Amino acid sequence: MADVVAALRSARAGQTLLPRSVIVGIAQRVAGARDRQPERPPMEPLTARELDVMRAVADGLSTQDICDRLVISRNTLRTHVQNIMSRLDVHSKLEAGTVALRYRIIEPPPAEGPIY
Numbered sequence: 001m002a003d004v005v006a007a008l009r010s011a012r013a014g015q016t017l018l019p020r021s022v023i024v025g026i027a028q029r030v031a032g033a034r035d036r037q038p039e040r041p042p043m044e045p046l047t048a049r050e051l052d053v054m055r056a057v058a059d060g061l062s063t064q065d066i067c068d069r070l071v072i073s074r075n076t077l078r079t080h081v082q083n084i085m086s087r088l089d090v091h092s093k094l095e096a097g098t099v100a101l102r103y104r105i106i107e108p109p110p111a112e113g114p115i116y
Contacts (some may be wrong), residue, residue: 001038007048015098019102020059020060022113023059023060024059024108024109024110025056025111027097027101027108028108028111030098030101030102030108031102031107031108036075042094043087043088043089043103044087045087045091046084046087046088046100047083049070049080050080050083050084050087051105051106052070053066053070053081054084054096054097054100054105054106055082055106055109056069056070057093057096057097058100058101058106058108058109059096059109063077064078068079081096084096088100090107
């Protein structure tokens with residue numbers, strides 16, 4: 001029961017509930033499948049800062065860790081994520097990460113080593 005409570009508190013705080021190894025594995029599989037994908041549909045390009053946000057998302061960082069890494073507030077991060085989702089025509093951060101990896105907007109994180 002304590003694990004469930006801790007998971008709920010983590011989710012409420014914006015933290016990723018999956019271990020980094022799982023997130024990296026998923027990102028690498030998506031990136032590996034991108035060679036089999038059709039040509040990228042037209043999308044608005046992401047700004048340099050939005051690309052930073054997408055890389056942090058692909059690294060599996062929690063909301064607070066992304067804010068700390070990029071030295072931005074939660075509200076600024078939320079605005080960047082909303083803009084990214086609009087530009088990529090997706091409905092979630094996870095879907096944005098998948099699209100960004102699939103169409104080589106960002107590269108997958110390394111399998112091992114530090115995420116910074």
